[in-house]
Amino acid sequence: MTQPTASAVQEFATGFLRTAIHPHGPGYVWIRRPGDDRPVPLSAPSAPVRAALTALRPAGLRLALPEAVGDALHYRVPGxxxxxxxxVG
Known part of the structure; x- marks a missing residue:
């Protein structure tokens, strides 16, 4: 995956997880990195877990699985x- 070049439209963080949302192509890429208090690095689902999740295909939902890029997980999503x-209401 190519790195997004546009500035983040939103960023938020906890001690456990940092998230930045960037416009990318026709959608967005959510970039998640470990927070300062996270004891282990983030990891993408293994091939068997990815296959099992992809096979679920819940009606009306789009599942976005991450791609590992350095110390981050990148999620390509429409919004x-x-x-x-x-x-929430």
């Missing part, structure tokens, strides 16, 4: 809004 924000 900059966390699904949790869409679920």
């Amino acid at each position: 900059p809004v966390p699904v949790a924000k869409l679920c």
